[in-house]
Amino acid sequence: MSPRKEMHMFDYLNLDISKDHFPQYGMSARAAEALIESEAWTDCNPALNLSSFVTTFCEPEAHNILNANYLKNYIEHDIYPQLFAMETAMVRWLHNLWNGPKKAEPYGTATVGSSEACMLAGLAHKWNWRQAREKAGQDASKPNLVTGGNVQVVWKKFMRYFDVEPRIAPLKPGNYRLTTEHLDKLVNENTICVVAIAGQTFTGEDDDFQDIHDWLDAYEKRTGINIPMHIDGASGGFINPFLYPDYKWDFRLPRVQSINASGHKYGLAPPGLGWVIFRERKVFNEDLVFYVNYLGGEMPTATLNFSRNAMQIPVQYYMMLRNGFEGYKRIMSRTLQNARELREMLLKSGYFVMLNETQRIPVVALGLNKKHAKNFNEFDVSAKVRERGWVLSAYAMPANAQEVNCLRVVVRPHLNHTVVKMLGHDIVTACEFLSKNGGHNKPPSLHCEKKGSPAKC
Ligand SMILES: Cc1ncc(COP(=O)(O)O)c(C=O)c1O
Numbered sequence: 001m002s003p004r005k006e007m008h009m010f011d012y013l014n015l016d017i018s019k020d021h022f023p024q025y026g027m028s029a030r031a032a033e034a035l036i037e038s039e040a041w042t043d044c045n046p047a048l049n050l051s052s053f054v055t056t057f058c059e060p061e062a063h064n065i066l067n068a069n070y071l072k073n074y075i076e077h078d079i080y081p082q083l084f085a086m087e088t089a090m091v092r093w094l095h096n097l098w099n100g101p102k103k104a105e106p107y108g109t110a111t112v113g114s115s116e117a118c119m120l121a122g123l124a125h126k127w128n129w130r131q132a133r134e135k136a137g138q139d140a141s142k143p144n145l146v147t148g149g150n151v152q153v154v155w156k157k158f159m160r161y162f163d164v165e166p167r168i169a170p171l172k173p174g175n176y177r178l179t180t181e182h183l184d185k186l187v188n189e190n191t192i193c194v195v196a197i198a199g200q201t202f203t204g205e206d207d208d209f210q211d212i213h214d215w216l217d218a219y220e221k222r223t224g225i226n227i228p229m230h231i232d233g234a235s236g237g238f239i240n241p242f243l244y245p246d247y248k249w250d251f252r253l254p255r256v257q258s259i260n261a262s263g264h265k266y267g268l269a270p271p272g273l274g275w276v277i278f279r280e281r282k283v284f285n286e287d288l289v290f291y292v293n294y295l296g297g298e299m300p301t302a303t304l305n306f307s308r309n310a311m312q313i314p315v316q317y318y319m320m321l322r323n324g325f326e327g328y329k330r331i332m333s334r335t336l337q338n339a340r341e342l343r344e345m346l347l348k349s350g351y352f353v354m355l356n357e358t359q360r361i362p363v364v365a366l367g368l369n370k371k372h373a374k375n376f377n378e379f380d381v382s383a384k385v386r387e388r389g390w391v392l393s394a395y396a397m398p399a400n401a402q403e404v405n406c407l408r409v410v411v412r413p414h415l416n417h418t419v420v421k422m423l424g425h426d427i428v429t430a431c432e433f434l435s436k437n438g439g440h441n442k443p444p445s446l447h448c449e450k451k452g453s454p455a456k457c
Contacts, residue, residue, distance in 0.1 A: 051393040053265040057414035074310035078296035098250040108277035114234035115154040117260035117276035125193040127285035147195040148178030171401040178207040180215040198236025203356035204363025228257040237261025242329040273312035339411035345424035351431040362411040378405040380439025384430035
């Protein structure tokens, strides 16, 4: 019999839980729950986590949907056909929202996040490139991918995990976007695609889509080499269509063959959902699709994971039905307005300078104004506001702009106007304190910088 069987609800307080050994005996459900809750007490309140892009607010009705679906396995399409039908409908809706060609057969999938979506898109382009090269009797052993130094780490993972040479355009202080500046040195016949970002991680800006597109057109005219574009719309994918309908960032640019977005960011679904959508069915190379028969029916599978939770899918469906185009537009425009106000408030304080010029998503990316902030840095400000509970990212920009530090606030829809003003006030108060007392934080050194090759990390 378990020695803990008679444990009183409060006896768990004295338990010393080993971090090394698997627990020998169990405990009551209440005790286990209370213990886990207490272990997480000091974690941040997700609503105050403005470092993350990911949803931290959910309506009670969405909670009900989560609860009703959390035990369903995504991959079992034959067993949960209605979930699959919702996913299929949303793939078509997104293809339409992102201006996919009307006559094309929409193709895409829900993924765990943008990370899986990017990997699938990268694989499709690698496969297409290789097949075309082999068909033409050309060497297909050295694929490369061209993107900017502002790229999110998932693309670096994709390139390393799937043996694709990274060709990364360096940034420079004052320019944190992929433009056409370095393309002639990076692009060649081995380039599987150019990845451009809508709403980048570091400053929230967009890359120069139209110019890159036109440059690739001219390159094709010159060389005969046709290079597709992928748009990483992790954040911008759920902002641009609603706020900037005339802005061509999507399938309206003929070279754009695939787009990813995070349903769990401005798509407003809970953590664990991304999307990849292809311009047309044939872009997702058939060689990447597997057909399995062990879950009933013959089922195609083309995601990196087999099993995963499905609960985010009906909640994404709920958000799309509940908000519609007009609702998303209203929410995003209010959120952007809040971000602009916060930015104005911080600039007006004199402590900050703006880092992002062409901001379309509600991200405030600022650096300290060295004239007024002589004895502290962005890391000090981030640490100081943490005393009030706010979590703001501070980081050094990627190569070759490492000397520039950024303080970033991801303004999300759950922040109301009053809270945004409170946040602005708290940031300015932190700067006032630091300018009197000085700061002590140093930028954390990156693992790869220790090895002396920041450009490779
Ligand atoms: C531009 C960009 N791409 C990809 C990702 C990875 O997305 P996820 O966290 O949804 O996997 C992020 C995450 O912040 C991002 O900002």
